[in-house]
Amino acid sequence: MGGKARALAVDAALGGLVAAAMALPMLGVRLEDGATGLSLGGRFDWVLWAAGIVAGGRLLIGALRLTLAGRGPSLPAPPRALITYVGWAMVAFALILPFLPFAGRNMVDKATLVLIYVMLGWGLNIVVGLAGLLDLGFVAFYAVGAYSYALLSQTFGLSFWLCLPLAGMLAAGFGLVLGFPVLRLRGDYIAIVTMGLGEIIRVVLQNWQDVTGGPNGISGIERPSFFGLSFKMVPPEGSRGFAEFFGLDYSADHRVIFLYFLILALALLTNLFTLRIRRLPVGRAWEALREDEIACRSLGINPTTVKLSAFATGAMFAGFAGSFFATRQGFISPESFTFHESAVILAIVVLGGMGSQIGIVLAALLLVGLPEWFRELQQFRMLAFGGAMVLIMLWKPSGLLSTREPAIRLKDAP
Numbered sequence: 001m002g003g004k005a006r007a008l009a010v011d012a013a014l015g016g017l018v019a020a021a022m023a024l025p026m027l028g029v030r031l032e033d034g035a036t037g038l039s040l041g042g043r044f045d046w047v048l049w050a051a052g053i054v055a056g057g058r059l060l061i062g063a064l065r066l067t068l069a070g071r072g073p074s075l076p077a078p079p080r081a082l083i084t085y086v087g088w089a090m091v092a093f094a095l096i097l098p099f100l101p102f103a104g105r106n107m108v109d110k111a112t113l114v115l116i117y118v119m120l121g122w123g124l125n126i127v128v129g130l131a132g133l134l135d136l137g138f139v140a141f142y143a144v145g146a147y148s149y150a151l152l153s154q155t156f157g158l159s160f161w162l163c164l165p166l167a168g169m170l171a172a173g174f175g176l177v178l179g180f181p182v183l184r185l186r187g188d189y190i191a192i193v194t195m196g197l198g199e200i201i202r203v204v205l206q207n208w209q210d211v212t213g214g215p216n217g218i219s220g221i222e223r224p225s226f227f228g229l230s231f232k233m234v235p236p237e238g239s240r241g242f243a244e245f246f247g248l249d250y251s252a253d254h255r256v257i258f259l260y261f262l263i264l265a266l267a268l269l270t271n272l273f274t275l276r277i278r279r280l281p282v283g284r285a286w287e288a289l290r291e292d293e294i295a296c297r298s299l300g301i302n303p304t305t306v307k308l309s310a311f312a313t314g315a316m317f318a319g320f321a322g323s324f325f326a327t328r329q330g331f332i333s334p335e336s337f338t339f340h341e342s343a344v345i346l347a348i349v350v351l352g353g354m355g356s357q358i359g360i361v362l363a364a365l366l367l368v369g370l371p372e373w374f375r376e377l378q379q380f381r382m383l384a385f386g387g388a389m390v391l392i393m394l395w396k397p398s399g400l401l402s403t404r405e406p407a408i409r410l411k412d413a414p
Contacts, residue, residue, distance in 0.1 A: 013055060108253075112260045112263055113368060115267050117345065119267040119320070124349050126310055129354035132286075134190050140202070141171045141175055142318045144322065145321065145322025145325075147205065153222045160222065160327050171322065178315075201337075202338065213333075219331045220330065220331075225239075242254055286310055348364050348368075352364075
């Protein structure tokens with residue numbers, strides 16, 4: 001331990017020196033035009049703070065890594081029955097959340113945002129967690145779904161319920177088109193190409209002003225109705241309002257609660273579909289491709305078809321989530337679909353444990369829910385957010401719930 005401690009101290013010192021060297025020209029030294037001519041000035045105390053923070057951070061992270069090294073998993077893998085009970089408990093809590101005494105409109109709205117990212121995480125989990133394809137451009141399919149709904153709704157006057165499957169189909173089509181360039185690539189090369197394709201989609205949306213509105217985006221997107229019942233205070237001519245039909249006093253909370261249950265239903269359908277398709281031949285082919293592509297070829301599995309099916313399926317659910325995002329916001333622009341969104345969704349999948357459905361829910365609560373609930377911390381919340389991610393990945397490098405049950409078991413021979 002003595003040698004490791006010395007190496008840790010040297011690493012922290014070098015980190016502090018590098019931080020000081022980088023901060024010195026930006027913060028500590030600058031030319032000032034005074035009465036006696038040019039002179040050196042600046043805030044050398046800021047340079048010392050930067051060096052101290054970096055050195056202390058590297059020292060803390062290294063100490064935690066040494067402490068956790070050799071201990072194995074911090075917690076034993078939870079049994080399958082416990083995970084099942086926790087999953088059903090989370091579903092039950094989600095169903096009654098809007099009716100709890102402490103659940104106001106703000107909480108329901110934030111829970112809706114978390115569920116959007118849960119659905120996106122489950123969609124990306126098909127591509128990354130099951131098929132093993134590192135996709136950094138997943139936000140492109142999210143954007144395609146949102147813009148598909150907005151354009152179809154405003155151009156042809158279609159309702160949300162008709163545009164929802166169409167948006168998913170269009171996003172799946174884009175998934176097939178964008179999947180072709182990465183068929184022969186593996187590992188980090190897939191990540192680089194998909195990131196570039198995602199940025200291409202965003203740039204096209206920003207510059208194709210005649211169709212997408214460019215940087216101004218699309219506003220006035222139609223809200224969904226409940227079996228033809230409008231949630232507006234004054235319903236459109238020829239239709240009835242939700243509150244009037246059920247004999248309730250009008251409240252804007254009705255639409256918020258309806259949108260919450262809508263995204264909850266979409267997310268649960270995504271989860272059910274993923275759990276079922278894992279047991280089908282295509283799902284087993286995804287997991288086999290993730291483990292060993294060469295072995296898949298030797299068994300007669302076509303990697304091209306398997307990769308395209310994974311891209312298309314994940315893109316379809318991203319399209320569903322994008323159409324919901326558009327109808328919830330009522331306004332979309334290219335700024336809502338930057339690379340940052342892809343990074344957050346990928347972080348949710350990796351942090352939760354690739355292939356773990358419940359792990360993605362927990363990661364979405366940490367990465368999306370906590371920053372939203374602690375907005376009062378302002379500039380400190382992102383610092384706490386980054387620190388929490390570092391600690392979790394040191395504690396559980398494979399994710400919060402990295403242990404996955406196999407999709408199918410071979411029975412013991414008699």
